[in-house]
Amino acid sequence: MMRALVPAKIGQAWVLLDADIIREILGQESWLPIPGARAEMPGVIAWRGRAIPVVDLAAPFGSERLNNGETRARTLIASVAESIVAVPVDAAREVHGVNPADLRPVTVTQLPYALAETELFERVLAVIDLPRFVGEILGGATPELGREGIGGHAAAL
Amino acid sequence: MLQPSSGAPAASALLTIWTEHGQWALPCAAVVSVESATATPMAEPPLDLGALLGAPSSDPARDDRVLVVQSGQRRRRVRIAGQLHLVEGSAVQLLPLPPELRRMSPLVSHVATVGGKPTLFVVSPERLLESLPSAPHGSEDAV
Numbered sequence: 001m002m003r004a005l006v007p008a009k010i011g012q013a014w015v016l017l018d019a020d021i022i023r024e025i026l027g028q029e030s031w032l033p034i035p036g037a038r039a040e041m042p043g044v045i046a047w048r049g050r051a052i053p054v055v056d057l058a059a060p061f062g063s064e065r066l067n068n069g070e071t072r073a074r075t076l077i078a079s080v081a082e083s084i085v086a087v088p089v090d091a092a093r094e095v096h097g098v099n100p101a102d103l104r105p106v107t108v109t110q111l112p113y114a115l116a117e118t119e120l121f122e123r124v125l126a127v128i129d130l131p132r133f134v135g136e137i138l139g140g141a142t143p144e145l146g147r148e149g150i151g152g153h154a155a156a157l
Numbered sequence: 158m159l160q161p162s163s164g165a166p167a168a169s170a171l172l173t174i175w176t177e178h179g180q181w182a183l184p185c186a187a188v189v190s191v192e193s194a195t196a197t198p199m200a201e202p203p204l205d206l207g208a209l210l211g212a213p214s215s216d217p218a219r220d221d222r223v224l225v226v227q228s229g230q231r232r233r234r235v236r237i238a239g240q241l242h243l244v245e246g247s248a249v250q251l252l253p254l255p256p257e258l259r260r261m262s263p264l265v266s267h268v269a270t271v272g273g274k275p276t277l278f279v280v281s282p283e284r285l286l287e288s289l290p291s292a293p294h295g296s297e298d299a300v
Binding site for chain 1: 178179180207210211212250252253254255257258261262267268270273274275276277278
């Protein structure tokens with residue numbers, strides 16, 4: 001059975017997210033910064049009559065973080081555990097079906113929260129474990145942020 | 158009228174506070190008065206509301222305002238540096254703060270959207286006053 005993955009770009013890095021957790025892909029969305037909030041969860045957006053947290057993947061990837069008033073071209077709405085979160089990204093592409101046999105252990109990309117790697121767009125892209133990232137934020141810890149060399153091997157297209 | 162979602166504050170209008178570091182609102186029903194910070198000498202300096210809400214603390218300034226906030230039998234003065242406006246109308250919708258953010262913003266109960274955009278954090282007067290230590294002289298606590 002193929003694994004459905006959504007390519008998304010944050011800064012110069014293309015990564016893959018499991019399509020089954022992506023509820024919607026929106027355009028540019030306004031968000032409200034929370035004073036004093038951590039960079040990984042800096043604010044809130046309104047979605048379908050509810051407020052949901054904004055999760056910034058740029059924080060662990062070493063890319064330029066969302067500053068107050070800044071937006072990105074696309075906003076992924078993801079179901080993660082019992083939460084729904086908004087993930088602003090610079091670009092998103094159509095879902096790709098990847099054969100599980102083509103998913104390999106992480107050796108090239110070295111991005112935090114990478115589960116596996118596969119080739120797409122003639123590059124090696126990391127499959128990111130968004131649920132674990134969000135879970136660690138909500139639990140008050142993001143241990144992978146302390147890793148050295150993060151962001152240094154992002155796949156730029 | 159505002160269009161509150163479930164659990165929204167029972168307020169028909171909001172006093173909004175626009176500062177350099179954030180935008181907040183309080184239900185007007187909870188604001189007893191708005192005073193100039195220099196108008197009346199106070200036995201105890203009012204607390205910095207922005208700092209309580211996660212913004213950097215600021216030194217008192219001439220343009221600051223002091224809000225007298227009341228919830229139930231408790232009343233306290235808080236200082237705010239920023240622009241104050243009244244908002245009332247159908248364009249404002251109140252959305253409960255997501256549970257994931259309650260630990261980060263424990264004094265906020267709702268997000269107010271204007272024209273569908275998240276614009277303000279609505280402070281719960283109950284939570285605000287419950288979070289504060291009693292006034293040193295007790296003069297502001299009991300109504």
